Amino acid sequence: MLQVFLTDRHKGWGLRTLQDLPKGSFVCEYVGEILTNTELYERNMQSSGSERHTYPVTLDADWGSERILRDEEALCLDATFCGNVARFINHRCFDANLIDIPVEIETPDRHYYHLAFFTTRDVSASEELTWDYGIDFSDHDHPIKAFHCCCGSEFCRDVK
Incomplete structure (x- = not known):
């Protein structure tokens, strides 16, 4: 069971578990609109101020390939307008304590991209x-x- 909560004035909202989770537990899937990096950039440029805050996650549109993807090919999931509780997971x-595992599901007419979160260690109840x-x-x-x-x-990689 998951809970969205107010963390502090710097990080804002966060997500925590209400039960102990053993290492390797599935937590949730990241849900959002599938956009190209170019579409995401254009969306960001049309927004201003607090509206500019987005929730994108990069997807490799050509997993397993050694070639470099152009921005009009590379895909991302943007949970700004359509998402779930996963968009409240803060960075560390x-x-x-979570790792994202990308999953590509192929059907006869298209590819579907999913991003699943699993615990990297035991996580205690009420832990962010x-x-x-x-x-x-x-x-x-x-x-x-x-x-x-x-x-x-x-x-932290952003220490000045």
């Missing part, structure tokens, strides 16, 4: 669920600037 550098978003905080050339990290990890 390196020592997060966290996940390493994989953000490169030193990439100053990226068109969308990274947020200021408030994860609190001793291994």
